[in-house]
Amino acid sequence: xxxxxADYRQSLRAYRPRVFVEGRLIDSVADEPLLxxxxxxxxxxxxxxxxxxxxxxMTATQATSGKIVNRMVHLSENSADLLAKLEAVRLVCKTSxxxxxxxxxxxxxxxxxxxxxxxxxxxxxxxxxFLNYLHDVQDKDLTLGVAMTDAKGDRxxxxxxxxxxxxxxxxxxxxxDGVVIRGTKAIVTGAPYMHEFLVMPCRTHTA
Numbered sequence: 001x002x003x004x005x006a007d008y009r010q011s012l013r014a015y016r017p018r019v020f021v022e023g024r025l026i027d028s029v030a031d032e033p034l035l036x037x038x039x040x041x042x043x044x045x046x047x048x049x050x051x052x053x054x055x056x057x058m059t060a061t062q063a064t065s066g067k068i069v070n071r072m073v074h075l076s077e078n079s080a081d082l083l084a085k086l087e088a089v090r091l092v093c094k095t096s097x098x099x100x101x102x103x104x105x106x107x108x109x110x111x112x113x114x115x116x117x118x119x120x121x122x123x124x125x126x127x128x129x130f131l132n133y134l135h136d137v138q139d140k141d142l143t144l145g146v147a148m149t150d151a152k153g154d155r156x157x158x159x160x161x162x163x164x165x166x167x168x169x170x171x172x173x174x175x176x177d178g179v180v181i182r183g184t185k186a187i188v189t190g191a192p193y194m195h196e197f198l199v200m201p202c203r204t205h206t207a
Contacts, residue, residue: 005043145194147185
C-alpha cells in the first residue's frame, strides 16, 4: 500500500513514543506544532509517489516481490536505480528542505549487502530474514529511523572495556525468537516521527 502524507500522519497516531519538546511530554507527535515541519518533510515522500509527473522517480518495482513500492524503501539493483534514487532525493528536498526518509533507503540497502556477505561467509540465512522484514516494511510503506551513532563513552577504550556498557548498544539477552538489546544511540534524525528503527553498528565490536 502506498500511503500519502495524510495517511502517514494518521499512522503516527497509533504510536505512543515518549517524546519531550521544550520540557513538555508530547501527547501526539503527529499533532505537535513544533514537530510539524519534520512530519511535513517526510510527508512529501509519500505524496510525490502519487503525482503522475513524479511517479517514475518516486516508485519502483521490488524485484524480490514484484510489487510497486515507494523509492525510499526500495532495494537498488543497478546504476539506473541509484540515479533514480539520487534524482528522487533532489526532487523531494527542493520542496521539503530535508525529506529525511532517504536515509531509510540508504540503511536498507547497506544492511542487505551486509547480510549477503555474512551468508556467503558463514552459511547463515540473514539475507532471507532481512527480505522478509523488508517486504513487511514495503507493504506497510513505513518510514524507518537510522540509529547508528554511538554515545561512545570513554573513547580511549573499546566497547567491551567501557565501565558503563550502555554507552554502546549491545546484546543483553539471547532468546529463541531473537535478541534483546540495550544501550544508547544518539542523533537519530526524525526519531519522534519514525515508525520503526534500524539499529546499526557504528564500529567493529571486537573483544
